[in-house]
Amino acid sequence: MKGARGWTVTLIVLVGVVVLWEIAERLVAARFPLVPAPSAIGGAIVRFATPIWLNLRLTLIESALGLVSGSLLGLAVAAVFVRWPRLERSLYNLIVTIHSIPLVAVAPILLIWFGVGITAPTIVAGLACFFPMAVNATRGLRAASASSLDLMRALDASQIQTFLRVRGPASLPYVMAALKLGAPAAVLGATVGEWLGTAGVGYLLFSAMVNFQVELLWATMVIATGVALAGYLLFSVAERVLVAWGPSARGET
Amino acid sequence: MTLEVHDHEFVAPVGPSGCGKSTLLRLVADLDTATTGAIVVGGRSPADPRHERLFGVVFQDPVLLPWLDVLANVRLPMEVAGGGAAAPADPMALIELVGLGRFAHARTWQLSGGMRQRAAIARALVLRPQILLLDEPFGALDEITRQRMNLELLRIWSERRTAALMVTHSIGEAVFLADRVLVMSPQPGRIVAEEAVPLPRPRAIETFASADFLECVSRVTRRLLGAVEGTPA
């Protein structure tokens, strides 16, 4: 309830900014050719709807594939870490290092390896969400309280039952948090991966910059931001639905 | 409602959860402001004695700052007061008094719950307050530590001789410590009875077994049960 009110205020602030921006543009008409009025950006979105949609579709596919594969890989690594804690101690720094390899440095290599196409951006997207998932899921799989694990032991539950009833649900809040981070990160990764390519939102942004199509650039930017935010919101809603016990479960420690 | 605490007197309001005994203490300390009515402390508004730093407060959570050691935590009020502190006590002597002499430079998070609360009591005393306000200070401790801390509190208080107002929901604790026990009722929160505790001081472990103590506890208990009659537990 309180969160909803916060968002309402935020929404009002956002609308206010857009309106002020529009008024400012009208007043000093075309003094800032690099910052078009919101109405002009809206017009550009309509005008360029077809190229934006065609490129966006590709980016969405890459982001989704990247999110799924990166998250699954992160989950797998977390499962291995939890099962064999010694491995985590030896490999954790390696994973942090891999995470620190700048995406920008990875993109050209992937382009060379896989050529222009869907693969390189997908991998960049996957890398972007792998790390948060690996870290969060490792924590999540360890989040089950000792007493609930004792309870399962007392019931002589099997490993699978313990996972389904206790470890899995206990890790869900952490996994959802990683997905909330991962969804925008995947869109970002795919976009950066496309910069050097020939299609996708990243390509569209880059070519609009090179060709100085200011309105197209802003329009694409707004759409890309909207998509990244939508990804975040999608998983926020999913989290609220799936982790209904969240706050109370945390309260009872 | 009127609440009188004389110099060197130990007063303990008791009551069930939600009867407003913590609120009472917070109003006195000027931590909350009353929605209706006025609070008068010593003929003045509670803000005045607070500005003069006449209160020493101990909460259930000792709120020691983890980035400071024990001594620095005890000295904190002196630093906050700056030159404004009239005649602060020697913090090291206070630490000795509460039995933490060997732990003056220990990290607060390495101390046990009882030791943390000892440090919090030393901190509350460092500006030589006129009145010590204690809000369930031992509520989070286990029963045995709690008994030990009650004995310690009596010892410390009898050495420093400030007035004390301690909120608790333990009848035995209130009777053991206080000169007067105030019985509070929930909804509306008010003081329904006042019981003087005729036990002689100094009190010690033997006090718990004395007939006077038991008799006083049962009297307060009856008053308390009478006050909550008709409300579901």
Added chain:
Amino acid sequence: MRSLRGIATLFRDATAVVAFVAIWQLVTVLLAVPVFLLPQPVVIAQAFATNLDAIGLALAQTTAEAAVGFVGGNVLGLVLAFVFVRSSLISRAGLPLAIGLRSVPLIALTPLLTILFGFGVLTIVVMAVLISFFPALVAGMTGLRAPSADALALMRVLDAPERVVYRRLRIPAALPYLFAAFKISAPASVLAAMVAEWTAANSGLGYLIIDAGARYRFPLMWAAIVAATAVAVVAFAAAAAAERRTIHWPVETA
């Protein structure tokens, strides 16, 4: 005792790196991997040695840009966090906005910034400022509001002036949050500077990577990538080391 364990960890990490490089070398030689796919470490090292000046210059430039952006973004973010925290109205509207803006794909903004701020250092620094700004703002706001109600009540009983409440309570309480943000934004500002160099510069590590790739000088490209990764790792490690030195008390991280 602790330094001994530190040395042991360092030794283990060093062994892991050496083993990693050795396997890489072995695989590339045995399988005769073409240089455009994956150069041998030895070849990369050679490229590093022959292009030491170029790489060093690019490294210095990128590091300087990232550092300026990191400092600028943090100063801006923390000052704003102070302002926000002192006004509950602004902070109620501001925190969700800051968290929302934090998930904006900032890196993807680069083409837009390049148009707005032109080709040159300004765009690169603005990018690095932006990437450090939001973590600092969010950490500052959460951290300064982290003290418990009881701790604030204690300060009130002591009649502590606002200045003392900040110095003694709010700022120390905010430090763990700040360092957590530093660990994110220090390497991220290096990344941001490099991305901006793609579009807004013809110098620096980011540009060097792209340029070497475009000229098919793959060993040089890899040498630059290794250098870039090293800067990012060092930036993270420096933030982590500063955290360990400063935060000597246990912290319950949310």
